[in-house]
Amino acid sequence: MKTTIIEHTDKNEARSVRIGVYVCHCGLNISQTVDCEKVAHIASGLDGVVVSKGIGYACSEPGQHEIRNDIEENMLDRIVIASCSPRLHEPTFRQLMLSSGLNPYLLEIANLREQCSWVHMKEPEAATAKAVDLVKMSVSRVRRLFPLYEETLPLTQKSLVIGGGVAGIQTALDLADSGFDVVLVEKKPSIGGTMAQLDKTFPTMDCSI
Amino acid sequence: MTDVGRHPRIKLLTMSEVVDVKGYVGNFDVTIRKRARYVDEKECTACGECVKVCPVVRPDEFNMGLSSRRAIYSPFPQAVPSAYVINVNECLGHNPAVCAKCVEACEKKCINFHMSDEEIVERVGSIIVATGFDPYDPKELDEYGYTRFQNVLTSLEFERLVNAGGPTGGELVRPLDRKRPASIGFIQCVGSRSTRKGHEYCSNTCCMNTIKSTLVLKEHYPDINIKVFYIDIRAFGKGFEDLYKRSRRLGVQYLRGLPGSIEELPDGSLKIAVEDTSSGRLEFFSLDMLVLALGMRPAKGTRKLQEMLGLQLTPDGFFLEAHPKLLPVDAATRGIFFAGCAESPKDIKETVTQASAAAARAIRLMHSGQITSEPITSEVIAEHCNSCGRCAEVCPYNAITVDVKKKTPAVVTTAACAGCGTCAAECRFGAIVMNHFTDEQITEQIDVMLSEHASEKILTFACNWCSYAGADYAGVSRIQYPPNARIIRTMCSGRVDENFIWQGFMKGAPVILVSGCHIGDCHYINANHWTEKRIEKVHKRMEKLGIRPERLQLEWISAAEGARFAEVMSRMEKIRQSVSEIETKETIKTVKNYKKADAEK
Numbered sequence: 001m002k003t004t005i006i007e008h009t010d011k012n013e014a015r016s017v018r019i020g021v022y023v024c025h026c027g028l029n030i031s032q033t034v035d036c037e038k039v040a041h042i043a044s045g046l047d048g049v050v051v052s053k054g055i056g057y058a059c060s061e062p063g064q065h066e067i068r069n070d071i072e073e074n075m076l077d078r079i080v081i082a083s084c085s086p087r088l089h090e091p092t093f094r095q096l097m098l099s100s101g102l103n104p105y106l107l108e109i110a111n112l113r114e115q116c117s118w119v120h121m122k123e124p125e126a127a128t129a130k131a132v133d134l135v136k137m138s139v140s141r142v143r144r145l146f147p148l149y150e151e152t153l154p155l156t157q158k159s160l161v162i163g164g165g166v167a168g169i170q171t172a173l174d175l176a177d178s179g180f181d182v183v184l185v186e187k188k189p190s191i192g193g194t195m196a197q198l199d200k201t202f203p204t205m206d207c208s209i
Numbered sequence: 210m211t212d213v214g215r216h217p218r219i220k221l222l223t224m225s226e227v228v229d230v231k232g233y234v235g236n237f238d239v240t241i242r243k244r245a246r247y248v249d250e251k252e253c254t255a256c257g258e259c260v261k262v263c264p265v266v267r268p269d270e271f272n273m274g275l276s277s278r279r280a281i282y283s284p285f286p287q288a289v290p291s292a293y294v295i296n297v298n299e300c301l302g303h304n305p306a307v308c309a310k311c312v313e314a315c316e317k318k319c320i321n322f323h324m325s326d327e328e329i330v331e332r333v334g335s336i337i338v339a340t341g342f343d344p345y346d347p348k349e350l351d352e353y354g355y356t357r358f359q360n361v362l363t364s365l366e367f368e369r370l371v372n373a374g375g376p377t378g379g380e381l382v383r384p385l386d387r388k389r390p391a392s393i394g395f396i397q398c399v400g401s402r403s404t405r406k407g408h409e410y411c412s413n414t415c416c417m418n419t420i421k422s423t424l425v426l427k428e429h430y431p432d433i434n435i436k437v438f439y440i441d442i443r444a445f446g447k448g449f450e451d452l453y454k455r456s457r458r459l460g461v462q463y464l465r466g467l468p469g470s471i472e473e474l475p476d477g478s479l480k481i482a483v484e485d486t487s488s489g490r491l492e493f494f495s496l497d498m499l500v501l502a503l504g505m506r507p508a509k510g511t512r513k514l515q516e517m518l519g520l521q522l523t524p525d526g527f528f529l530e531a532h533p534k535l536l537p538v539d540a541a542t543r544g545i546f547f548a549g550c551a552e553s554p555k556d557i558k559e560t561v562t563q564a565s566a567a568a569a570r571a572i573r574l575m576h577s578g579q580i581t582s583e584p585i586t587s588e589v590i591a592e593h594c595n596s597c598g599r600c601a602e603v604c605p606y607n608a609i610t611v612d613v614k615k616k617t618p619a620v621v622t623t624a625a626c627a628g629c630g631t632c633a634a635e636c637r638f639g640a641i642v643m644n645h646f647t648d649e650q651i652t653e654q655i656d657v658m659l660s661e662h663a664s665e666k667i668l669t670f671a672c673n674w675c676s677y678a679g680a681d682y683a684g685v686s687r688i689q690y691p692p693n694a695r696i697i698r699t700m701c702s703g704r705v706d707e708n709f710i711w712q713g714f715m716k717g718a719p720v721i722l723v724s725g726c727h728i729g730d731c732h733y734i735n736a737n738h739w740t741e742k743r744i745e746k747v748h749k750r751m752e753k754l755g756i757r758p759e760r761l762q763l764e765w766i767s768a769a770e771g772a773r774f775a776e777v778m779s780r781m782e783k784i785r786q787s788v789s790e791i792e793t794k795e796t797i798k799t800v801k802n803y804k805k806a807d808a809e810k
Contacts, residue, residue, distance in 0.1 A: 085677075085681045085684070086698070087532070087673075087677070087678060087681060088532070088535065105584065105645060111681075111696070113684065114680065114681040114682075114683075114684030114685060115680050115681065115684055115694075115696060116692075118684035118685070118687055119683055119684050119687070119688065119689055119690055119692075119775070120689065120690075120692040121687065121689060122689065123692050126692035126693075127692055129692075130692050130693075130694075130695070133657075133658055133666075133695055134695065136657050136658075137654045137657050137658050137695070137697075140653045140654065140656075140657040141650055141653060141654050143653075144647070144649055144650045144653050145645070145650065148584035148585070148644055148645060149584055150581040150582060150583070150584050151581065151582045151584065151623070151624075152579050152580070152581055152582075153235060153236075153579065153580050153581075153582050153624060154235070154236075154578065154579060154580075155235035155236065155334045155574075155575060155577075155578055155579055155580040156235065156236055156332050156333055156334040157334055157575050157576075157578055158331070158332070158333045158334055159333055159334065159335045159336070159337060159571050159575070160227070160237070160239050160331065160333040160335070160336045160337070161336075161337045161339060162227055162336065162337065162338050162339060162340055162514070163338070163339035163340040163341055163549070163551065164213075164221075164223070164339075165339060165341045165549060165550075165560075166549065166557055166560050166561065166564070167339035167341065167548035167549025167550070167551070167560045167561075167563065167564045167567075168337070168339035168548065168549070168564070169210060169213055169564075170548070170560070170561050170564035170565060170568075171337045171339060171548050171564040171565070171567050171568045171571075172213055172216075172219050173212055173213060173216070173219075174564070174565050174568030174569070175218075175337075175568045175571060175572065176216050176218035176219045178568070178572050179218070180218065180571075180572065180575060181218050181219075181220070182216075182218060182219045182220065183220045183222065183239075183241075183331050183333065184213065184219055184220065184221050184222065185222050185225045185226065185227055185241055186221070186222070186223045186224075186225065187223075187224065187225065187226050187510075188223065188224070188284065189223050189224055189246065189284050189288070189294040190223060190284040190285065190288035190289055190290070191210055191213060191214075191221065191223065191289050192210055192285070192287070192288070192289070193341055194341065194342075194344075194365075195557060196210070196271075196285060196287070197271065197273075197365060197368055197369065197372075198368055198372075199368065199371060199372040199373060199374070199375075199379075199425070200421060200425055201421070201557055202417045202418065202420065202421040202448075202449070202452060202556070203417070203446065203447065203448035203449055203451075203452055203558075204448075205421065205424065205425075
């Protein structure tokens with residue numbers, strides 16, 4: 001069961017936080033529509049924000065290096081990255097938090113690419129206004145986040161492969177040869193799938209079985 | 210194939226289907242139903258004595274019905290396992306008075322009519338979906354005359370006909386008169402790239418498969434006349450262009466245009482009318498035989514498996530990967546991976562590549578023998594809990610226990626909690642904290658968003674797995690929509706508390722959109738049907754309070770529906786424009802009074 005105990009009483013209390021905000025240009029992907037420097041400037045005036053700046057590629061090694069240095073120098077404890085979708089790089093930045101000694105859940109990502117610059121390409125002003133809002137929302141949210149801790153659970157080192165065609169066969173063999181047990185389920189009386197019905201196969205023109 | 214049969218680490222279950230999957234990444238509990246084979250798989254030596262005495266003759270599926278087999282049979286000579294099988298629906302029965310001839314013929318006594326279906330339970334850490342495809346059924350394309358004209362074959366039938374192990378030993382004959390055809394035509398894109406009948410997508414393999422067939426034919430019968438009717442020849446892979454050139458060099462004629470009509474001539478040949486789109490001329494050909502290059506469609510069981518595993522499908526009906534470029538073999542559900550045509554039509558090389566990738570991804574997950582759980586789960590604040598039992602009722606995972614009679618506070622089993630947040634949304638006493646998506650965190654986002662120019666904004670809630678991903682997909686596809694939308698991400702639409710909606714209206718939101726996965730596609734089993742019920746309730750309340758219910762919209766948008774997301778946003782913007790300043794001010798007052806009265810109760 002859960003090993004960490006979070007004290008609920010302090011969750012809602014105001015506390016001093018030190019937030020870093022990074023507005024990623026993503027090359028031109030974001031910056032050609034959104035005025036990134038303006039967004040960063042506005043964010044710098046928000047409550048709790050200690051560092052706020054534009055950054056070429058937040059996900060790149062130099063970008064991450066810069067953020068890591070800032071965390072150290074300014075004793076930042078929470079980070080807002082305004083960049084691509086969190087579905088893409090949230091794990092990257094959570095890793096960065098960890099490597100800087102911060103809790104990875106004190107991170108918030110504002111989606112300025114998929115949900116802003118790429119969908120309002122002809123309206124740079126409105127896109128910038130939206131970006132400002134998204135960053136403001138993220139900063140206010142990150143202020144209210146609290147650390148969370150992952151838990152380790154046992155895992156069964158066995159795979160189920162559904163389907164015994166060429167895909168299932170190859171996966172099952174790769175897994176089994178790597179030392180994992182495999183249950184291969186096929187609905188027909190034999191494995192082989194469609195491939196077994198073919199004689200020669202392109203591009204090598206050899207036998208399929 | 211034989212490697213699979215004899216691998217000590219592979220447990221092969223044929224004639225089996227997965228019927229139920231419970232649990233989560235690292236520890237899935239899978240129930241498999243194995244149908245009875247009626248022949249002992251381990252003892253059978255495939256001697257074939259049983260087949261000699263079996264009186265029941267049926268079409269052979271492996272040869273696409275071009276030859277026959279008995280009711281007891283081996284699917285094909287290289288089958289794994291190599292044991293015979295009885296089709297019990299065709300068999301006359303084991304009563305000696307009726308038949309049971311095979312039982313007598315089998316020296317090793319492997320045939321057992323008392324076998325029954327088995328249910329097998331396995332615990333696994335990861336699942337690979339490799340369920341393949343079904344070939345397109347060309348019967349609906351009536352103009353091609355498949356099944357009406359005997360000499361019109363599908364590409365799979367043709368495969369068996371030219372296969373050395375096939376019914377004719379690889380000798381090409383026409384089905385009608387068993388004569389070798391002097392001319393043969395291939396029709397491409399049957400069931401593919403069509404908005405009329407079949408599917409809109411390209412099936413990826415049929416061009417190369419036809420080119421391969423022309424090479425096989427030219428090798429055996431150098432003087433055969435071959436015509437290929439096509440839209441485009443897609444020879445995009447390594448070594449493909451080379452094969453295409455070789456085929457042309459050998460005299461295969463490629464004609465751009467698909468036949469408009471086909472007639473059968475008295476001798477069984479086929480008269481084809483086709484517009485050659487490169488010259489614009491209408492041409493007529495008489496060919497001895499025609500082959501339809503069938504496209505692929507999603508396998509029959511796809512939908513069932515998708516529901517069982519909580520996966521998503523593309524509009525084409527194939528499984529949807531977590532990310533088209535960066536996570537091409539992962540499902541959005543952790544611990545599940547795709548390989549082969551289940552994910553999209555692909556050839557053997559691509560299938561093998563993807564299968565190895567899926568194995569590597571599964572190994573990456575499993576190799577340490579441990580898994581870290583997501584800490585985004587819910588917790589109960591015991592002193593606020595009223596033990597009403599609502600949270601336990603709505604939890605899709607039965608992760609909450611509460612004794613309503615004894616009035617003991619609710620307890621969350623963290624390992625079973627998947628983090629949808631429906632419990633927190635339904636709790637009337639504020640006793641549940643949904644970590645990382647707390648009431649305070651979300652309310653703060655609403656407040657900040659609406660602190661300035663509220664009347665211009667569209668407050669949008671989107672679930673992480675479908676609607677938020679759908680919005681991302683609109684971005685990836687560069688589909689433009691009004692810039693007033695401000696999205697708040699929750700893991701599931703089930704998290705959207707009715708108070709978030711009231712808060713939005715209280716802060717001056719003209720319109721609010723709640724969006725989630727389609728009913729039946731919810732990433733949290735069925736949490737979104739609580740969303741639906743909740744929105745219904747709020748709509749009724751809005752009506753009573755004199756607020757136009759259309760200002761709150763509920764939409765189901767999948768991860769693949771980027772265009773739909775944009776369309777919904779444009780619709781929301783229209784509704785927003787219909788809301789006047791006076792109306793929102795009125796609403797702010799009304800909701801404030803309502804919340805005050807509610808709090809006093």
